[in-house]
Amino acid sequence: MTKTQETVLAASALTVGAALLTRGLRASRRIDFNGCSTVITGGSRGLGLLVARELGRLGARITIAARDQAELQRAREDLAERGIDATIVVCDVSDRADAEKLIDGVVARTGRIDVLINNAGIIQVGPLEHMQRADFEQAMAVHFWGPLQTMMAAIPVMRRQRGGRIVNVSSIGGKIGVPHLTPYCASKFALTGLSESIRAEIAKDGIYVTTVCPGMMRTGSPFNAWFKGRHREEFAWFAISDSIPVATIDAARAASQIVDACRHGDAELIISWPAKLAVIANAVMPQSVALGMDLANRMLLPQPTGEDGNRSRSGWQSLSDWAPSKLTTLTERAARENNELPH
Numbered sequence: 001m002t003k004t005q006e007t008v009l010a011a012s013a014l015t016v017g018a019a020l021l022t023r024g025l026r027a028s029r030r031i032d033f034n035g036c037s038t039v040i041t042g043g044s045r046g047l048g049l050l051v052a053r054e055l056g057r058l059g060a061r062i063t064i065a066a067r068d069q070a071e072l073q074r075a076r077e078d079l080a081e082r083g084i085d086a087t088i089v090v091c092d093v094s095d096r097a098d099a100e101k102l103i104d105g106v107v108a109r110t111g112r113i114d115v116l117i118n119n120a121g122i123i124q125v126g127p128l129e130h131m132q133r134a135d136f137e138q139a140m141a142v143h144f145w146g147p148l149q150t151m152m153a154a155i156p157v158m159r160r161q162r163g164g165r166i167v168n169v170s171s172i173g174g175k176i177g178v179p180h181l182t183p184y185c186a187s188k189f190a191l192t193g194l195s196e197s198i199r200a201e202i203a204k205d206g207i208y209v210t211t212v213c214p215g216m217m218r219t220g221s222p223f224n225a226w227f228k229g230r231h232r233e234e235f236a237w238f239a240i241s242d243s244i245p246v247a248t249i250d251a252a253r254a255a256s257q258i259v260d261a262c263r264h265g266d267a268e269l270i271i272s273w274p275a276k277l278a279v280i281a282n283a284v285m286p287q288s289v290a291l292g293m294d295l296a297n298r299m300l301l302p303q304p305t306g307e308d309g310n311r312s313r314s315g316w317q318s319l320s321d322w323a324p325s326k327l328t329t330l331t332e333r334a335a336r337e338n339n340e341l342p343h
Contacts, residue, residue, distance in 0.1 A: 029208060029265040031165065034059030037110040039102065041093050041150065042120030044071040045339035046219040047169065049078065050255035051117055056084030058259070060115065063106050065091040074339050093120050093146030094138075103153035112161055115262065116154045118147035119169045123221065124183050124312070125238055126228030129304040135183045135228075135312075143170075143187035148194060155202060163206035167262045168195040172215045172275040176282045176289065179297040180234065199267060208265030212258055215275025216241060216248040220335025222323075223315035230309065233302040235318035243330040247274050251334060316342065 038055050042048040043064030056062050056079055064079075064086055066072050072088040079086045087109070091102045106113055122142045124135050147168050158164030173181055174188030192211055199209035222239040242248060249272040261269040270276050282289045324332050335341050 026264045026266070031263055031265075032059075033115070033259075033263065036060045036114035037063075037106060037112050038115040038117070039063045039065065039106050039113060039150070039154075040117040040119055041065045041091070041102075041146065042169075043117075044068060044075040044088075045224070046221050047214075047217060047251055047255060047258075047338075048117070048119040049075050049339055050219070050251050051119065051258055052079060052086060053082060053084065054252075054255050054259045055115070056082065056086065061110060062086040063089060063110075065089045065093070065102050066120070067092050071339060078339060093118075093150060094141035096145075096149050099146060099149035100153045103150055103157070107157055113154050113157050113164065114161070115165045115167075116150060117167045117169070117258075117262070118150055119167075120146055121169070122184075123181075123225035124228070125180055125225055125234050126231070126309070127180060127302070127304040128182050130228040130309045131183055132310065136186060139183035139187035140190065143184075144190040144194060147191060151198065155207065158207045159202075159205045164208075165262050165265060166198075166207065166209045167212060167258060168192075168209065169212045169214070169258070170195065172213050172270070172278060175213055175270075175279050177293070179293055180301050196267075208267075210258075210261050210266050210269060212261065212269045212271065213275065213279075214249075214254055215270075215272035215278070216244075217251045217254045217271070218242060218248050218330050218334040219251040220331055220333075220338050220340035222328075222331055223335050223340055225315050226312045227315065227318050228309055228312055230302040230305050231313045231318040232320040235315050236320055236322040237301065239315070239323040239328045239331050243328045245330065248272070248330070251338065 033055055038060040040048050040052050043052050044066035052062050052064050062084060064072065064075055069090050072090065076086050076088050089102055089105065091098045093099045103113060120142055122139060124139060151166060168191055170192045171188040173185040174192040177185050195209055195211040222235065222242050225238065227234040254271045257269060257271055270279060
């Protein structure tokens, strides 16, 4: 056997050994969700509701939190129809007192907190020219300060229990900057860094933090996003993009993957192959990805408009001939199924 062959054989053995060790460690972290006290922020609709359905199916004791009482009530009814008894809490996680009260209330009611899913989010879409400081502050309040506040309240409890699970739902936009989503991406980058840093510090306590970075998911969320600039055009491209089968993933599949990653205490979960390929491309060819983003901004995305473009409008206020249309069928279906529609 030549020196080169020996090297290749040794490298292969090390690779296989490392893979088996990783697989074994992952299996050893597996938990049973039956009876687990679980909190899901942003749980009244979209991805949060889908995660609640999946965890509830597995026997977890569910508490869902969101800002809208009516939405929460509809979510509770949705879960009840599936045989899941959920507690609802009106809460704005960007408010420190509210976030702490949420966690304290769950512990007082159930005696513990086993799983915390930080999913609450806000999406602001539009050119940088129309984004104001308040947009960035709002995104940071929800995506960074909210998860930090719930984690700081939950971690001492989990330490006393000698274990727990935390899932922070970031985004592919927390790894790659996307034009017309600057406040969103900036705050999701902050959440990704926060989540990864905290994991390193509390794993010794048996608390495993999973950072989830989904690509485009068909949750129905474009209707509840906020748009600036040429808001009808912004909503149209966002809703149409959200409906492309190959580029997007069914949100129920995404929820199942999140629950599985949480069960095993995985460090990171990137959802969908397009998102995984984008992360690899950005790491290997950052200049090429930057050029692609530049071209998309110049040639595909709506350009800034007058002062009226500084005003935020919801998806419901931004309908046009293009959206809703046959091109947004999958997004509309997801919105109906996941409590994203007004009642």
